[in-house]
Amino acid sequence: MIVGVDLGGTKIQAVAVDGTDVVADAKLPTPRDGGDAIAAAIADAIAAMGVDGVTAIGIGAPGVIDRANGTVLRAPNLNISASVPLTRLVADAAGVDAVVLDNDVNVATVAEHRMGAAVGARDVLCVFAGTGVGGGLILDGELRRGPRGLTGEIGHTIVRDGGRRCGCGGIGHLEAYAGRRCLEAEARRLHDGGRETALVRLAGDRQMKSSVFAKALATGDEVAAELVRDAVDALAAAFASAVALVDLDLIVLGGGLAMKLGPPFVTAVDDALRARLFVPSLAVRVVPAALGDLGGAVGAALLAS
Amino acid sequence: MIVGVDLGGTKIQAVAVDGTDVVADAKLPTPRDGGDAIAAAIADAIAAMGVDGVTAIGIGAPGVIDRANGTVLRAPNLNISASVPLTRLVADAAGVDAVVLDNDVNVATVAEHRMGAAVGARDVLCVFAGTGVGGGLILDGELRRGPRGLTGEIGHTIVRDGGRRCGCGGIGHLEAYAGRRCLEAEARRLHDGGRETALVRLAGDRQMKSSVFAKALATGDEVAAELVRDAVDALAAAFASAVALVDLDLIVLGGGLAMKLGPPFVTAVDDALRARLFVPSLAVRVVPAALGDLGGAVGAALLAS
Numbered sequence: 001m002i003v004g005v006d007l008g009g010t011k012i013q014a015v016a017v018d019g020t021d022v023v024a025d026a027k028l029p030t031p032r033d034g035g036d037a038i039a040a041a042i043a044d045a046i047a048a049m050g051v052d053g054v055t056a057i058g059i060g061a062p063g064v065i066d067r068a069n070g071t072v073l074r075a076p077n078l079n080i081s082a083s084v085p086l087t088r089l090v091a092d093a094a095g096v097d098a099v100v101l102d103n104d105v106n107v108a109t110v111a112e113h114r115m116g117a118a119v120g121a122r123d124v125l126c127v128f129a130g131t132g133v134g135g136g137l138i139l140d141g142e143l144r145r146g147p148r149g150l151t152g153e154i155g156h157t158i159v160r161d162g163g164r165r166c167g168c169g170g171i172g173h174l175e176a177y178a179g180r181r182c183l184e185a186e187a188r189r190l191h192d193g194g195r196e197t198a199l200v201r202l203a204g205d206r207q208m209k210s211s212v213f214a215k216a217l218a219t220g221d222e223v224a225a226e227l228v229r230d231a232v233d234a235l236a237a238a239f240a241s242a243v244a245l246v247d248l249d250l251i252v253l254g255g256g257l258a259m260k261l262g263p264p265f266v267t268a269v270d271d272a273l274r275a276r277l278f279v280p281s282l283a284v285r286v287v288p289a290a291l292g293d294l295g296g297a298v299g300a301a302l303l304a305s
Numbered sequence: 306m307i308v309g310v311d312l313g314g315t316k317i318q319a320v321a322v323d324g325t326d327v328v329a330d331a332k333l334p335t336p337r338d339g340g341d342a343i344a345a346a347i348a349d350a351i352a353a354m355g356v357d358g359v360t361a362i363g364i365g366a367p368g369v370i371d372r373a374n375g376t377v378l379r380a381p382n383l384n385i386s387a388s389v390p391l392t393r394l395v396a397d398a399a400g401v402d403a404v405v406l407d408n409d410v411n412v413a414t415v416a417e418h419r420m421g422a423a424v425g426a427r428d429v430l431c432v433f434a435g436t437g438v439g440g441g442l443i444l445d446g447e448l449r450r451g452p453r454g455l456t457g458e459i460g461h462t463i464v465r466d467g468g469r470r471c472g473c474g475g476i477g478h479l480e481a482y483a484g485r486r487c488l489e490a491e492a493r494r495l496h497d498g499g500r501e502t503a504l505v506r507l508a509g510d511r512q513m514k515s516s517v518f519a520k521a522l523a524t525g526d527e528v529a530a531e532l533v534r535d536a537v538d539a540l541a542a543a544f545a546s547a548v549a550l551v552d553l554d555l556i557v558l559g560g561g562l563a564m565k566l567g568p569p570f571v572t573a574v575d576d577a578l579r580a581r582l583f584v585p586s587l588a589v590r591v592v593p594a595a596l597g598d599l600g601g602a603v604g605a606a607l608l609a610s
Contacts, residue, residue: 123452137551144444146552147428148587156583157546160466160477161538170583172465172542233466237477241462241543242550246442247451278461278475282453 001053003046003096004301006104006294007038007061009077009131014045015294016054017301020115024049025294032079035072039089046094056098057090058304060107060296067149070101077131100304104296105152108289109136110143111299112252116290121250125242126289127154128255129235130210132167133175139246155179159237177234180257183227184208190223197223210260217261228261236272239286244278254289263288306358308351308401309606311409311599312343312366314382314436319350320599321359322606325420329354330599337384340377344394351399361403362395363609365412365601372454375406382436405609409601410457413594414441415448416604417557421595426555430547431594432459433560434540435515437472438480444551460484464542482539485562488532489513495528502528515565522566533566541577544591549583559594568593 006013016024026048031037063075070087087099109126118124127135133155155175163172191200198221216224270286311318321329331353336342368380375392392404414431423429432440438460460480468477496505503526521529575591
C-alpha cells in the first residue's frame with residue numbers, strides 16, 4: 001500500500017493507493033508552527049485512513065524543494081522560511097522508511113498524465129489556477145524538470161509587458177490576472193476606488209474564496225465578469241505562447257479557481273486560445289483537470305510507487 | 306566532404322565542411338522562379354566552391370518543411386506556395402544522392418550548439434531576429450521538435466496581449482516588436498503620421514535594411530531609439546517567459562538585425578531580461594550568436610554529417 005500526501009497551505013490531504021485505485025483518504029488542517037508539527041499531522045492523517053501495510057509515502061509540497069535530500073528549502077504558504085528535512089521527519093513520525101518529496105504542481109501534473117485528463121498525451125501542459133498559478137510540463141511523455149527544477153512556472157510568464165503587478169513583484173505575469181490572491185487584491189482595489197462589487201459584499205473582511213468569484217459571477221456582478229474575462233484572456237495568451245514555444249497538443253486546466261468556475265470557464269479559455277494560435281488550424285485543446293482535489297495526493301502516491 | 310546550404314529568401318549560402326572546419330564557401334542570389342531554378346542555383350553554388358568528393362548535402366530552408374520526405378511544403382520567402390520535393394531536385398542537379406532538408410532556424414540552432422555560442426549548454430534557446438523572429442530550443446542537450454515540428458516559434462509568443470499586430474495577423478507577438486519587417490512598417494506608419502525619422506530618409510522607397518536601423522540609431526534618431534527600445538523590452542519579456550516555462554540557463558541571440566545592432570543590443574536585452582526574471586538571482590545569460598552569416602549553412606552541413 002502506497003500513501004500520497006498533498007501538503008497544502010491550509011490542509012493536508014492523504015490518500016492510500018492500491019495499484020491505481022484510491023482505497024482511502026483523509027484530510028486534516030495544516031499546522032502553522034513548523035516542520036515537526038507538520039510531520040506529526042501528516043502521520044496523523046495517514047493513521048486516520050486506517051490502512052495496513054504502508055510501504056512508502058510520497059509527499060507533494062508547495063515552495064522550493066530539494067528533491068534529492070527530501071528537504072523543503074522555503075515555503076511561505078507553510079510558514080517555512082528555513083530548510084526543513086521533511087522526509088526524515090515524516091519517516092520518524094509515521095514509522096515508514098521510504099518517504100519521497102516533490103513539488104506539489106509536478107506531482108499533480110504526473111497524476112493527470114498517468115490517471116487523469118492527460119492519459120496518453122505526449123506533450124501536455126498542466127496548469128493549476130488557485131491561490132497562485134503553477135504548472136507542470138510533460139514533453140515527449142516525460143515530466144520536464146530543467147537545470148534548476150523550475151520548469152512549468154507559467155504563472156510567472158509575461159502576458160502583458162508593462163501590465164498588472166504580480167504577487168512576486170513582477171509586471172504583467174499571468175498570475176497577476178488569473179491567481180485568486182491577485183484577483184482579490186484587484187477586486188478590493190476597484191471597490192475602494194468606488195466600483196461596488198458583490199465580490200467584496202460576499203467576502204467581507206474574510207478571504208475572497210474561489211467560490212465567491214463563482215457566486216458573484218452567477219449574480220451578474222460586473223466587476224467579477226470583467227476580472228474573469230481578463231483571467232480568461234491572460235490564460236489564453238500564456239497558453240498560446242507556450243504552444244508556440246514548445247509545440248503542445250493538450251493543455252489541462254485545474255486548480256481551485258478553475259474548479260469553482262467550472263466547465264464554462266475552461267471552455268472560454270479554449271475559445272480564447274483558439275483566437276490566439278499563430279497557426280489557427282492547430283489541433284490544441286484545453287480540457288478540465290480530471291482528478292480534482294485528490295490530484296495532488298494521488299500524484300504524490302505515484303511518485304512513491 | 307560535407308556541404309551545407311542555407312537557402313534564404315535573397316541568397317543561397319553554401320559551405321564545405323571537413324570535420325568541424327569550414328574549408329570553402331560561396332554565395333549566389335536566390336532565384337524567384339520555383340523549385341527547379343532553386344535546385345540548379347544550389348548546385349551552382351556548390352560547384353562554385355570547387356571542392357572534390359562531396360558525399361552529402363544538408364539544406365536549411367525557411368517555411369514549412371516535411372523533413373521525412375525532404376519537401377518544402379510552403380515558403381512565402383522563397384515564392385513557393387505548393388509542395389516542392391527539394392532534396393530530390395538537388396540530388397539530381399548536383400549529382401549527390403545523400404541530400405537532407407530541415408528548417409533553417411533548427412539547423413542554425415544546432416550549429417550554435419555544436420560549434421558556436423552554446424557549446425556545452427544543456428538547455429538553451431537560440432533566437433534569430435532578422436526579417437522575422439525565429440528560434441530553436443535545445444532541451445537536455447537535444448534539439449526539441451515537438452509533435453508537429455513547430456517548437457521554437459518564439460516570434461509568435463505573446464509579449465503584450467492586445468498590443469501591436471504581427472505580420473502573421475496575431476496581436477502582441479514578439480515579432481511585431483522585434484522583426485525587421487514589422488519594425489519597418491511601424492517606422493513608416495509613424496513617419497506618415499508626422500514623426501520625421503532618419504529611418505525613412507535613409508531607406509527611401511527601398512527596403513529598410515537592418516543596417517539602416519543601426520545607422521539611424523547612431524545618428525540619435527528618436528523614432529529609431531524608441532523602436533529599438535521596444536524591441537529590447539519585447540525580446541526580454543519573451544525570454545523571461547521562456548525561462549519561466551522551460552527553465553533555461555542560456556539564450557543565444559543572432560540574426561541580421563541583432564548582428565547589425567551589435568553587442569550593445571544584446572547587452573541591453575540581457576539587462577532587460579534580468580529586470581524581468583521571476584527569480585532575480587537566476588543565472589541566465591543572453592549572448593550573441595557566434596557563427597554569424599555562415600551559421601545556417603554550417604548547421605545544414607552538421608545535419609548531413
